[in-house]
Amino acid sequence: MVRLYLVRHGRAAATFAEARDPGLDPAGTAQAEAMAASLAPLGPLAIVSSPLRRTRETAVPLERHWRRVARIEPAVAEIASPEPGLTERGEWLRAVMARRWSEVSPDLRSWRRGVVDALSAIAETSVVVSHYIAINVAVGQATGDDRVVAFAPDNCSVTIVDVEHGTLRLVERGAEAATRVL
Numbered sequence: 001m002v003r004l005y006l007v008r009h010g011r012a013a014a015t016f017a018e019a020r021d022p023g024l025d026p027a028g029t030a031q032a033e034a035m036a037a038s039l040a041p042l043g044p045l046a047i048v049s050s051p052l053r054r055t056r057e058t059a060v061p062l063e064r065h066w067r068r069v070a071r072i073e074p075a076v077a078e079i080a081s082p083e084p085g086l087t088e089r090g091e092w093l094r095a096v097m098a099r100r101w102s103e104v105s106p107d108l109r110s111w112r113r114g115v116v117d118a119l120s121a122i123a124e125t126s127v128v129v130s131h132y133i134a135i136n137v138a139v140g141q142a143t144g145d146d147r148v149v150a151f152a153p154d155n156c157s158v159t160i161v162d163v164e165h166g167t168l169r170l171v172e173r174g175a176e177a178a179t180r181v182l
Contacts (some may be wrong), residue, residue: 002163004128005158007127008154012028018086045126049130074083078131079108082107084089116141120168142168156172
């Protein structure tokens with residue numbers, strides 16, 4: 001069995017509808033430091049991160065604590081929007097978040113499958129720094145919930161999932177809050 005600590009990135013300097021790849025704002029940096037201090041006694045563990053700035057910056061304090069470099073995994077990045085403009089991108093995400101996976105496009109279902117496959121393929125207990133929707137993919141898969149958004153993981157919350165024989169099992173949802181996604 002492999003245990004995955006799914007960490008949502010710290011608070012970003014901009015929302016999904018304001019910037020494509022923002023870093024962390026000062027509060028997000030502080031959240032990342034607090035998360036790393038909280039998880040430090042568990043390690044050193046492998047660290048996996050989405051390639052986006054906000055996740056990379058969230059992983060930095062763990063890398064420092066454990067003297068390890070995060071492995072970049074594109075499959076756990078944020079959901080890709082087909083919309084070119086930021087305003088349209090935000091509207092698109094709002095619509096997707098209100099749906100079920102069985103109702104979305106084949107491209108999005110394929111992205112979801114990629115997230116599940118990437119998480120299932122991790123061979124050792126790890127911290128995975130990822131995003132709101134990707135963490136929801138894991139929770140939905142683990143619980144059989146078809147909603148795109150099954151819960152609202154707070155910034156730097158830690159959701160724990162076990163992987164056994166390719167199956168995800170939810171151990172503990174991370175802290176929830178009304179965070180700024182859009």
